[in-house]
Amino acid sequence: MSEYRLEMKGIVKEFLSMRALDNADFRLKEGEVHALLGINGAGKSTMIKVLSGVYQKDSGKIFIDGRELEIGNPADAIKAGISTVYQDPQVVPSFTGYENIYLGAENNKKTFFSALNRKAMREKAKKLLEEFPLDVDIDKPVYLLSAIEREIIAVLRALSKRSNILILDEPTSILTEKERQILFDLVRLLKSKGVSIIYITHHLDEVSEICDAMTIFRNGQTVASLPVEKGKVETEQIAELMLGKKLTALYPPKAEEPGTEVLFEARDLNLGGKFEHISFAAKRGEIYGIFGLVGSGIDEISKVLYGAMYKSSGELLAHGRRLALRSTAQALKNGIFLVPGDRKAEGQIGDMPITMNLTIAKMQRIVNRLGLVRRRKENALSEEMVQKLSIATPSIQKKVGELSGGNQQKTVIGKGLFTEADIYIFTEPTVGVDVGAKSGIYEIMRELSKTAAVIIISSDCEEVFGMADRAQVIYKGKCTFESETRLTTLHQMLVHAVSFEAPAGRAV
Amino acid sequence: MTIRDGTAKKKVFPLFRPELAMIWVILGVCVVFAGMSRVFLQPSNIMEILRQCSTMAILVLGVTWVISLNEIDNAFPDIAACASMLTALFIRNGIVFELAALYAILLSTLFGALTSVLVIRFQFPSLIATIAVSGLAKALASAIGKGIPIPVPSTAGSVIYSIVWGKVFGIPVLFLVAVALYTVSYFIQEKTRFGQYVYAIGENSQAVQESGIKRKRVMAIVFIVAAMFAAIGGVLMMGVLQSGQPKMGTSFFLDGFTVVFLGAVVFKMGKANVAGTLLGAILLGILTNGLTLLGASYFMSQIIKGSLLIFGVSVVTMSKNKQRGKAGVLTYE
Amino acid sequence: MNKEKKGPISNELFTLLVFVILFLSVLAAFSMLNRNFFSVRNMLNILKHVSVIAIAALGLTFVIAVGHADISFYMTSCFSAMLMSWLIARGLSPLLCIAAGIAGGLVWGAFSGFVVGRYKLPDKISTIAIGSIAFGMAYLFSDGAFIYTNFTSSGITDLNNARLFGIPVPVLIMAALYLAAYVVMERSKYGRQFYSVGYNKKAAFFSGIGVDRVIVVAFVVCSAMAAVSTMITSAAQGNGNVKSGLTLLMPCFSAVYIGFAVFKKPSVIGTFLGAVFTAMIQNGFTLMSVPFYYSDMVVSGLLILAILFSRFELSSQLARRPKQQKEGR
Incomplete structure (x- = not known):
């Protein structure tokens, strides 16, 4: 024995x-x-x-x-x-x-x-x-x-x-x-x-x-x-x-000064049984983070922000205008784009080539007045996007489902960049992505935040702590903590993600 | 609305529970017909209704199981037609009636085996597999009689004849046979592991697989049994019509699905079940008979049946959505 | 494991090649068995027969492309054909009658589309029900009897027999519809929307596509095309027959799925190849005076073989690759 x-x-x-x-x-x-x-x-x-x-x-x-x-x-x-x-x-x-x-x-x-x-x-x-x-x-x-x-x-x-x-x-x-x-x-x-x-x-x-x-x-x-x-x-x-010790190297430096112009604002959002009283303001020039464990309601929050789920009550404002989102198409029209949490089921169309995935959310840019696709323009724009995001692929005609996790995620992000939105929501952006591609995705997000409002919603505390300039923590659908990330610690954020009032140091 | 619904513990007098609504509908329809036609309530007419609906009931017994599995079977009408033609052919070639029926049923069941191989081994969608199989069965049915029906000499005296036309205490034997088959099926559905697994696969295939149940075997059996009952129904139909009919399938198609989905509305809200199917068959039999007595046209009965089917499907879908819950559903769902 | 040998030709090309060889050998067999097979007249006959199946199958392609199934089109087409015939008997101009028939198809398609796309009822059963209702309604016009009145004098049969540059009008209609459908499916943004909904509804939804609407449109197109197809049959037969559309179900599904097997997706060209193949086999058998029911058998056998073929290839492909599993968190 x-x-x-x-x-x-x-x-x-x-x-x-x-x-x-x-x-x-x-x-x-x-x-x-x-x-x-x-x-x-x-x-x-x-x-x-x-x-x-x-x-x-x-x-x-x-x-x-x-x-x-x-x-x-x-x-x-x-x-x-x-x-x-x-x-x-x-x-x-x-x-x-x-x-x-x-x-x-x-x-x-x-x-x-x-x-x-x-x-x-x-x-x-x-x-x-x-x-x-x-x-x-x-x-x-x-x-x-x-x-x-x-x-x-x-x-x-x-x-x-x-x-x-x-x-x-x-x-x-x-x-x-x-x-x-x-x-x-x-x-x-x-x-x-x-x-x-x-x-x-x-x-x-x-x-x-x-x-x-x-x-x-x-x-x-x-x-x-x-x-x-x-x-x-x-x-x-x-x-x-x-x-591990590599914590800081993975993330690009944070914004040097706080953002000024509020692009996207949530006021007292509620969704029955999923989350309540969620408010925040995302500004141009910085990254706003929302951290919560799996099942805490963060996925639902991201979907409500994008018009993919109905909210029970509350207000959403983009560019100072109040929104009544009833569909994702409306969100896109208002310059909002969501990188969904479940990449395979919600983000990518695996059986379609990279180029079609990149352009699908805003085909107006590549069609003529009759609605016909201008292939040459599409290919040129796709090539450009693939270069810009350094998506590793032999051809833009390769099916997205055949790429590695990191390149798949970059394609989904590319789809968002193609819409020329100025409010980006990233949900679990690095799940199933290897370390190398991870830092690439973080670079893209930081670069993007210079001209747009970026929101990162994740169950990976380290990621939110490392990327966001300001962040809030969700526990059981409620905001338990909000702070500038440079004024807090990783541990403090984690503590608030596992209880309403956990004494410091009890949890990681 | 469910038989085991524990949330709404309102005290409802048992006879008025929603899952029994179908019985009231049947009674209501009967009252209407009785008021409009004097013939309707005569015992001979009622027995005739029971005899007529029994064939349909037997025919779709297996389809009920297929629908419970959350699959679809488009082939049953043509398998029935094929079985009726095969029986007629064998009889014409001098084989005894009973043996002819047996051979025909066995041969037609092979179509079910083919369906299950295509669906399980080669992962065809069940719709496509059964459309293809129904094409084969239909072609074979036509080929046997070169496109025309085969009449058979009077079968009086044979077992099948007494099943189809005989009466015990005034009740058609055919109806008693149907009730017997349904009782056995009911037992299997409610009281055996097999019945349990059929529903489990239909509702959550993944849970079944995680439990180590032989999912594929259950599915194969269901598809084969569906073909077998369709064949039995076809043979009985041949006994009724005194001839093999290559095109009898067309009329079963809508009727069959209507019966099964009407049945899904009773007893187990939203789930196809054999007891419900039997009631559905009786309701459809009453409707057909009553409408004929009133001289309604084909188009009326077709529209009524189609509407009933849509109604049944809506109720089934609604009750499934209710089970799934509403919170956190995407805006397009 | 890593030495994944790339053959001289890709999988898609290989499938296409096999299909072409199969096609040519069937052609050869028929022409050897029957001298009339290659005659101009028979070729035109085949083309006319092709156009009936191909147009209805084209509509079905749209529904299959969005990931659904429609079992109502062949029944709703009967309604359209009877509506047209009834109006012709009333003495209306044939073009108006045809327009009415198409409108009938649109309405039934919209009905199915809303029930399936908007209200999320299961597609197969609901379309069976709706198709049956439509079929029942088709009896409304003549109580199921054939409608002959005015058929020859109204000019609709002439329209069917007319030729432009020596090509029969139905064939021209088919060509025009296929051209349009090809442009829509392969070259326009609408085609992208159809396919993206078919491949992954959720991802299409998250890309801002109105999934419900796309599904409704697909059903509408399917029903309208089926209406056109059955009206051509009526014009060719010179009467309105309630049951004229009922033979469409099998050949249409087999045309679409043969194309599916060859091109790995429901596609306009694939459906056309499938329809030509199906119609040719039916015609070849008819020429050899083999009864119609054997061709039914061949068509369904063909459908099974086509899918089997694509499944085998797929499984050999999977065997070569390392097992694909869902990535862990």
Whole structure:
């Protein structure tokens, strides 16, 4: 018997051109709660997806109880006693809680046409609930449940598999404080039963509260694996491990003097259930930042600013005029452009060539009076844009879907520049972008801010801190903090992103 | 509006729950027809309605499952036509009626196998796969009789004859058979893993895959079963018409989908289900019969059926949107 | 792994080449089996037959290009044809009647378009319903009977038989529509909008394109084209027949999808090739006095093969590349 329940050695995973995991290691003992820490893109999510069979590793080895194991698909992982609760749990909306808990494991028989005993399933689920006292109505169809209740259903589904290893992927991101305590009690209970738990989080206070050990990822590598002494987490040290020393070099210098002319203003924006009382003013000549964790409402804010979602109330002003945005086309007409957060689904048309992607948002510039495209002009303008943004491609006719993440994102930005807007909103501009292209994108944003108002909305604190001249922090849809970034610290911003009034130094 | 809706716990007298509205609609329609035509309520006419709607009900039993999967099957009318022609052909060549029907059903089920191979192995959209398969079935149906119907000698005395024309205590045997098939299907839909998975795939395919369920196998079975029931319906239709009809498919197309989507409005708001389909078939049978009695033209009944289908689809879509929730929806959605 | 060998020709060219070879061999086979196949008269016949299928398939191309399916066009076209015939019987001028028929198509297309594009009902089932209603309405004009009145005297059959520079008018109509559609789809900003909606609705929306409107327009174009196609059939047959449009469904879908398979996207040229191919095979079989139903079988077989072919190529392409997976956060 090995000392470790799980060992992952030298795991390598590459996506098209990026190394998401570069010789990463991980060890997990029996009955241990082990935190995985790291900034966005550090590789922790990829690591657990390799472990749970969603991705296949390119090289490296996985040992369970000392035996080497190949995990080719999710079913393999489940068989090996690994179950996962993802950030976005998948449920069947019209099924009841217990039906969802036992989806695919309704009874012990193998055949499709074996009788389904809902009563027995319900009893089993009830027993499970007695064992793990969680507050959820398992008799309701899950579409009537709240987000936390769905999460609990997903946790129960994982628990019902009686796994030895449970992966929790940022389980508290949508929970209230009370619900968090319920979850922690559950984690302690599981621990006492000998279950090993991998706990992914952004919150250091959670680590000190329930974790026994932590492993820190950076750039796809394991940088440290430390035990956790109860209640003592060296915030400074860990932040340094997570961020590395290269912090300043990545970002271009900030604006020398504050902007003067207000181009874009939001006054008391509300969207029911998503965010409330959001106000800010973006000026020509500087970058305004909005930082919040995933699920805090920042994505919805960006969409409301662009007319892609209706707001419940509040005012938007561009160039001093009040806007009533009902569509993205109107936003574009008013000189607003959004680089959406989900590049593949919302930003690019992967099956179209670069040139068509660049020009699609303002085709008036390349068509004649009959609406026919002037090819030569289009190509010339596209070439110019590709040069300007240094998009690495053999030809402007290459399909965007075939480019690397960084060049895809530059194409989306190029689409915005082509519209000649003067208000730019960047949502998660560097997700899935490698470091080299990252600094390129930052340069573009800074250059752009000299003549336009630029807003960066991101769940990457470092990025907002590094890029924005002024910024606000969103927690659960509310602004908790606003400041000039040179007057504050990264830590202070992070603290406000995880609680309404967190004492300084408790969180990273 | 849902059978398990827990939010609106208003105390509604059970008979007036919205998911049972269809029953009231049926009764209402009956009252109207009874008022307008004296023949309508005569027992013989009611039995005739039941006999007529039974064929349609059996024909679309499998389509109900396909719609539950969130796929579509355009091939069922032509598969039915093909099965009817095959049976007639076999009978003309001297094969016993029962065996002829069996062979025809087995052969026609192969179309379902072809559909499932195209959809699952080669990832055709189910619309295109079934359009192509329906073309094949239609062509085969025509080719068998060189484009014209094949009449069969009287089948009196055979099992099929007694199923189609027989009566037990005055109730058509055909209706009893339909009810029996629907009862079995209802059991499978409600009380087995298979039924559970069909709905799960239709609603959230990803959740099903993450749970390690053999999704492809479920889908294959559904497409094959759909073809089989279409074939059974076709054979019964042949028994009714006393001939194989190469073009009988055209009239089933709209009727079939109308029945299934009307059915989706009852019992499980927004989800195709077998009990609903049976009720839908009965409602459509009543409408067809009543309209004929009143001398309504083809165009009237076609428009009524089309409107019912649009109504059914709207209700289904609305209830799905309700489940998804409204907050945070993009402006174009 | 890295040694991805680029063949002497690209994948697209290879597909096209295969298609051309297939096309020529079918031509050769038909001409060998039947001496009349290559006669001028038969060629004109084929062209006339092509124009009926090709025009309706052209409309369908727009709907497929925006990522939807329309199963109403062949039924709404019956309505348009009957409306035209009814007006002709009333003694109106043929051009006016044709305009009315097209207007009928526009209305039904707008209906489908709004239901699918604006109200987001599922496209297949709703268009079946709307098509059925339209088909029912088509019975309104003559209760399903053929309309012969005034057909020959009104001049509409002459219009169909007329030739310009020796080319039949329907063929000219087809050529004009295809030219226009080609310019719109490949050269104009509207074509960009159709394709961008078809490829990625959300991204098109975030690029400021009115997705709803584009979808409505596609359905309208589809229905109008189908109306034109079936009116040509009526003019050729010299009567208004309720069921004259019903044979369009299969060949149109197969034309569009054959083109899809060859050019990897629903395209005007691809649809034209598909329509020519489909119509030629139907004609070839008719010439050999093979009954119509076998050509149905061949057309559906063709549809399956075309898609299978494109799937195989795709899978071999995927096998060569490293597995594409979603990037991790």
